[in-house]
Amino acid sequence: xxxxxxxxxxxxxxxxxxxxxxxxxxxxxxxxxxxxxxxxxxxxxxxxxxxxxxxxxxxxxxxxxxxxxxxxxxxxxxxxxxxxxxxxxxxxxxxxxxxxxxxxxxxxxxxxxxxxxxxxxxxxxxxxxxxxxxxxxxxxxxxxxxxxxxxxxxxxxxxxxxxxxxxxxxxxxxxxxxxxxxxxxxxxxxxxxxxxxxxxxxxxxxxxxxxxxxxxxxxxxxxxxxxxxxxxxxxxxxxxxxxxxxxx
Amino acid sequence: xxxxxxxxxxxxxxxxxxxxxxxxxxxxxxxxxxxxxxxxxxxxxxxxxxxxxxxxxxxxxxxxxxxxxxxxxxxxxxxxxxxxxxxxxxxxxxxxxxxxxxxxxxxxxxxxxxxxxxxxxxxxxxxxxxxxxxxxxxxxxxxxxxxxxxxxxxxxxxxxxxxxxxxxxxxxxxxxxxxxxxxxxxxxxxxxxxxxxxxxxxxxxxxxxxxxxxxxxxxxxxxxxxxxxxxxxxxxxxxxxxxxxxxxxxxxxxxxxxxxxxxxxxxxxxxxxxxxxxxxxxxxxxxxxxxxxxxxxxxxxxxxxxxxxxxxxxxxxxxxxxxxxxxxxxxxxxxxxxxxxxxxxxxxxxxxxxxxxxxxxxxxxxxxxxxxxxxxxxxxxxxxxxxxxxxxxxxxxxxxxxxxxxxxxxxxxxxxxxxxxxxxxxxxxxxxxxxxxxxxxxxxxxxxxxxxxxxxxxxxxxxxxxxxxxxxxxxxxxxxxxxxxxxxxxxxxxxxxxxxxxxxxxxxxxxxxxxxxxxxxxxxxxxxxxxxxxxxxxxxxxxxxxxxxxxxxxxxxxxxxxxxxxxxxxxxxxxxxxxxxxxxxxxxxxxxxxxxxxxxxxxxxxxxxxxxxxxxxxxxxxxxxxxxxxxxxxxxxxxxxxxxx
Numbered sequence: 051x052x053x054x055x056x057x058x059x060x061x062x063x064x065x066x067x068x069x070x071x072x073x074x075x076x077x078x079x080x081x082x083x084x085x086x087x088x089x090x091x092x093x094x095x096x097x098x099x100x101x102x103x104x105x106x107x108x109x110x111x112x113x114x115x116x117x118x119x120x121x122x123x124x125x126x127x128x129x130x131x132x133x134x135x136x137x138x139x140x141x142x143x144x145x146x147x148x149x150x151x152x153x154x155x156x157x158x159x160x161x162x163x164x165x166x167x168x169x170x171x172x173x174x175x176x177x178x179x180x181x182x183x184x185x186x187x188x189x190x191x192x193x194x195x196x197x198x199x200x201x202x203x204x205x206x207x208x209x210x211x212x213x214x215x216x217x218x219x220x221x222x223x224x225x226x227x228x229x230x231x232x233x234x235x236x237x238x239x240x241x242x243x244x245x246x247x248x249x250x251x252x253x254x255x256x257x258x259x260x261x262x263x264x265x266x267x268x269x270x271x272x273x274x275x276x277x278x279x280x281x282x283x284x285x286x287x288x289x290x291x292x293x294x295x296x297x298x
Numbered sequence: 299x300x301x302x303x304x305x306x307x308x309x310x311x312x313x314x315x316x317x318x319x320x321x322x323x324x325x326x327x328x329x330x331x332x333x334x335x336x337x338x339x340x341x342x343x344x345x346x347x348x349x350x351x352x353x354x355x356x357x358x359x360x361x362x363x364x365x366x367x368x369x370x371x372x373x374x375x376x377x378x379x380x381x382x383x384x385x386x387x388x389x390x391x392x393x394x395x396x397x398x399x400x401x402x403x404x405x406x407x408x409x410x411x412x413x414x415x416x417x418x419x420x421x422x423x424x425x426x427x428x429x430x431x432x433x434x435x436x437x438x439x440x441x442x443x444x445x446x447x448x449x450x451x452x453x454x455x456x457x458x459x460x461x462x463x464x465x466x467x468x469x470x471x472x473x474x475x476x477x478x479x480x481x482x483x484x485x486x487x488x489x490x491x492x493x494x495x496x497x498x499x500x501x502x503x504x505x506x507x508x509x510x511x512x513x514x515x516x517x518x519x520x521x522x523x524x525x526x527x528x529x530x531x532x533x534x535x536x537x538x539x540x541x542x543x544x545x546x547x548x549x550x551x552x553x554x555x556x557x558x559x560x561x562x563x564x565x566x567x568x569x570x571x572x573x574x575x576x577x578x579x580x581x582x583x584x585x586x587x588x589x590x591x592x593x594x595x596x597x598x599x600x601x602x603x604x605x606x607x608x609x610x611x612x613x614x615x616x617x618x619x620x621x622x623x624x625x626x627x628x629x630x631x632x633x634x635x636x637x638x639x640x641x642x643x644x645x646x647x648x649x650x651x652x653x654x655x656x657x658x659x660x661x662x663x664x665x666x667x668x669x670x671x672x673x674x675x676x677x678x679x680x681x682x683x684x685x686x687x688x689x690x691x692x693x694x695x696x697x698x699x700x701x702x703x704x705x706x707x708x709x710x711x712x713x714x715x716x717x718x719x720x721x722x723x724x725x726x727x728x729x730x731x732x733x734x735x736x737x738x739x740x741x742x743x744x745x746x747x748x749x750x751x752x753x754x755x756x757x758x759x760x761x762x763x764x765x766x767x768x769x770x771x772x773x774x775x776x777x778x779x780x781x782x783x784x785x786x787x788x789x790x791x792x793x794x795x796x797x798x799x800x801x802x803x804x805x806x807x808x809x810x811x812x813x814x815x816x817x818x819x820x821x822x823x824x825x826x827x828x829x830x831x832x833x834x835x836x837x838x839x840x841x842x843x844x845x846x847x848x849x850x851x852x853x854x855x856x857x858x859x860x861x862x863x864x865x866x867x868x869x870x871x872x873x874x875x876x877x878x879x880x881x882x883x884x885x886x887x888x889x890x891x892x893x894x895x896x897x898x899x900x901x902x903x904x905x906x907x908x909x910x911x912x913x914x915x916x917x918x919x920x921x922x923x924x925x926x927x928x929x930x931x932x933x934x935x936x937x938x939x940x941x942x943x
Contacts, residue, residue: 080573095803108539113370161855175479179472184351187429194440204433240431
């Protein structure tokens with residue numbers, strides 16, 4: 051099939067950007083979206099033009115590197131799917147496609163479609179861990195964890211840190227990302243000791259990075275490729291309130 | 299030539315060796331640790347855990363990754379699980395049994411001391427991960443769940459649905475984050491190591507390129523730890539992430555670090571078959587699927603059909619169950635892979651034709667769904683089934699999956715001694731980057747175990763042992779060796795950007811080297827083919843440096859330049875892989891040599907002549923490396939012939 055691509059180009063964080071138009075032909079429906087861009091880029095290189103920069107790595111939906119807004123939706127039209135797992139059979143011949151980077155103030159554009167997501171790392175550095183030294187752990191079966199609790203912790207822990215939640219949010223909030231980690235660790239017995247300080251420090255860092263606050267639009271859970279739900283945000287808010295009245 | 303390599307492993311009873319060795323190692327006084335600088339390259343399971351632990355111990359650690367965040371290292375994609383000899387299932391497992399299974403799985407081409415230590419430490423890893431909040435699967439009792447995995451006859455594999463690597467990596471990443479916040483680890487994301495700095499025979503630093511602004515920088519330290527993963531991407535199509543590369547290890551090799559068993563690469567039997575020529579990578583389906591899926595193909599080429607449903611039960615050949623009745627669908631990876639390839643070579647493959655051949659076999663869950671119900675299967679493999687459907691447009695709940703082998707893991711890597719130190723003083727290599735524990739083939743669920751054993755529990759001790767014997771000391775930035783290394787990096791970038799007859803994008807060359815390796819140096823190897831392959835490398839390298847086209851500049855974000863540099867190293871490593879494959883005149887582990895098979899067509903090992911680690915030294919000429927042999931001695935196990943019949 052043939053497509054018209056409108057792709058955001060920006061040479062560095064300071065320069066203004068603009069959309070460039072590319073016409074691609076002979077796109078196979080079995081290609082992934084990123085493979086379609088690979089083919090475009092190889093052609094550009096051959097014709098002495100600068101290829102389009104975009105982040106990618108595992109190409110199996112788990113590393114969280116890929117990050118494109120496709121036709122207005124982070125990771126494109128398909129539910130529960132990262133850009134790298136989006137296949138061209140989701141598009142139709144002759145379609146016009148708009149490709150942009152995450153639009154979040156706290157994720158400045160590095161080049162073209164690549165953004166700087168180190169703010170997410172810094173939020174986790176503020177408290178997204180259990181303070182246990184290497185070698186200081188008791189036997190793994192010492193503390194039983196009810197299966198339903200372990201399963202809920204797991205589903206929260208499946209966050210890949212891609213940034214789609216903030217990119218989808220009208221307030222550019224990182225609430226779903228932060229709440230996923232708060233829930234993961236807060237549900238487990240191992241995470242109880244630092245539960246109060248964790249929620250406060252991570253949220254303080256989220257503010258400091260310039261993310262907005264949750265405004266209950268729930269766009270984040272629609273965009274999340276791992277389908278993490280906004281119930282976690284409610285839980286995080288409860289944990290924040292709880293932290294002011296309970297010591298542990 | 300052929301100087302004997304010394305592994306520096308302890309002697310005495312196997313079960314006491316690591317304990318004894320730890321006692322014999324020198325320690326750095328806690329108050330002195332902050333004077334030492336340690337560079338850790340890579341932030342996967344091995345690198346993340348090593349940097350976190352070394353930082354926690356009090357060393358000044360610099361941690362580097364080429365990705366935008368440490369959490370994106372390719373360990374994140376490991377699906378199946380992690381082995382540990384906990385015997386929680388009371389099915390007769392023990393450290394000895396895990397050790398024996400690992401050394402046997404590696405077809406008796408790994409060191410007893412190292413492999414035993416790995417099995418011994420396995421239990422600590424689970425404890426550590428649980429304490430970090432890694433949400434392993436649990437039983438209704440609330441205790442940890444296990445499954446049997448990839449040929450094991452005990453249930454010793456811990457897992458977190460099909461995302462065990464992700465959860466373990468996030469555990470290590472959290473530990474790393476804690477140290478970054480504490481100031482003991484300084485993180486350098488989007489920073490790629492392009493050169494090793496060696497001073498007086500000792501590794502003293504690295505030269506990096508900042509991938510955002512192109513800045514070339516030198517970083518010096520008291521020692522360097524490489525945790526940079528495997529080189530499966532040499533084959534172009536593999537299950538590795540696109541960024542996985544050999545460059546850090548290869549730079550070290552060119553400085554004198556021996557490269558061990560480069561031809562030992564693992565082919566994974568359960569990957570989604572290629573759909574077309576533009577394929578950029580292959581996706582792995584966890585081999586845990588083989589616990590409940592049955593592998594089959596049409597009994598004859600005449601019975602081939604576009605849909606599985608059109609092939610009647612009596613026309614189906616469950617070839618693994620037929621050939622290996624004891625292990626059936628759970629035979630080791632190499633056996634399952636070769637069997638699938640043989641079936642396709644006999645024109646009995648399934649799925650769409652690519653270049654005139656159907657390259658795939660079925661992995662069928664219909665019986666398991668009938669027996670256990672769809673919800674039980676969804677609970678076990680839900681995310682894998684979804685992934686498969688997203689890629690192929692077919693639902694494995696309704697039609698059988700199609701699978702085909704793909705390159706998945708590199709058992710070979712930098713040669714290391716028992717302390718995980720390479721043949722360069724002060725240069726350590728851990729995880730997939732080294733060659734150490736998996737011999738000629740790796741058991742399923744053992745890669746995560748090795749990465750974390752090395753990173754949390756071994757290299758922090760051996761780094762201390764090394765540093766205790768050396769004064770902490772700074773290297774001036776204008777030291778001649780530093781300046782030389784920086785100049786080498788700049789010159790190489792300049793060459794990549796200015797090829798005289800630039801016309802092909804770097805991927806053109808990557809596909810070429812990949813095709814040579816897949817055709818001649820994958821699961822079946824023929825000596826005549828290997829000789830043909832070897833002739834192709836020098837002209838391909840010449841063509842690369844003459845015709846590679848890299849647009850843009852070196853002083854900006856430039857992904858084409860990044861890829862070109864990595865491909866240049868694959869073009870050199872590929873030749874070494876073929877040389878090693880030609881030298882090893884036996885069928886062993888993951889590969890079979892056409893001239894060394896039994897009358898029934900099964901692989902034939904040669905313990906008398908090839909029970910050694912082939913450690914290659916760079917000679918200055920990629921086509922003529924120097925072979926050093928580390929003889930493997932088996933005091934506790936008797937190398938037996940594997941039989942899965």
